[in-house]
Amino acid sequence: MDPALHSPGGSAGPAPGAIRVLVADDEDDIRALVCLAVRKAGGHVVVAAPDGTTALAAARAELPDLAVLDVSMPGATGLEICTALRATPATAGIRILLLSAGASPDEVTRGLAAGADAYLPKPFTVAGLVRQVRALAAGEPVA
Numbered sequence: 854m855d856p857a858l859h860s861p862g863g864s865a866g867p868a869p870g871a872i873r874v875l876v877a878d879d880e881d882d883i884r885a886l887v888c889l890a891v892r893k894a895g896g897h898v899v900v901a902a903p904d905g906t907t908a909l910a911a912a913r914a915e916l917p918d919l920a921v922l923d924v925s926m927p928g929a930t931g932l933e934i935c936t937a938l939r940a941t942p943a944t945a946g947i948r949i950l951l952l953s954a955g956a957s958p959d960e961v962t963r964g965l966a967a968g969a970d971a972y973l974p975k976p977f978t979v980a981g982l983v984r985q986v987r988a989l990a991a992g993e994p995v996a
Contacts, residue, residue, distance in 0.1 A: 871897040872990040875915060877908030877931070878923040878952065883975070887921050887952070890979045894986035905929030912938055917947060919989055921982075924953035924964065932967045939968035948989045952977065971995035 874896045878884040881903075888898045899915045902908035906928030912920055920938070922931035929937075931951050938944040949971075951964045956974030964972045973985055988995045 868895065868897070871895055872919055872986070873897055873899045873915070873917045874986070875900045875902065875908060875912050875917040875920040875947075877902040877905065877911075877920070877926060877934070879903055879926045880923075883923070883952075886979065887982065890982035891921065891986055893979065894983045894990065896986055896990065905931070905934055909934045909937055912944055912947060913941075916944065919948045919950065919986065921950045921952065921986070924951050924955065924960075931969075932964060935964070935967040935969050948992075950985055950989060950995075 874891045876884055876887045876891060876898055878887060884901050884903065888901055891898050896919070899917050900911040902911050905926040908922060909929055912934065922934055924931040935949050935951065938947055938949065949969045951969045951972045952975055953960060953972070954975045961972045970989055971985055973982065985995055
């Protein structure tokens with residue numbers, strides 16, 4: 854795995870029991886914001902991927918507890934990654950949160966039908982994303 858894809862941060866490592874999270878978004882600023890929200894939620898970013906192909910490979914290699922995926926990315930979309938993860942026993946249990954600028958009822962339905970646990974429209978607030986990550990980490994239903 855390319856070390857540049859791993860989360861920056863000079864900490865000694867994740868807190869014991871911290872949820873391991875893969876973040877994938879092709880926009881650097883959004884990816885950094887999502888990583889910040891994951892850390893605020895008490896999670897540990899194991900990989901921050903800039904595209905879908907890298908994200909899917911990282912999910913298979915790292916087996917995170919949660920994947921936060923942008924729907925529209927080069928290489929593979931968040932929906933394609935979601936479908937691929939659900940189709941493989943080793944990755945089927947990864948919780949998935951999709952992020953998208955498209956949040957029509959049809960788009961949300963497609964995301965959930967692909968196997969996502971939750972769907973959060975962009976723009977989102979850091980506080981809203983922190984709540985989603987905490988709920989998914991706890992295995993709670995997400996509204």
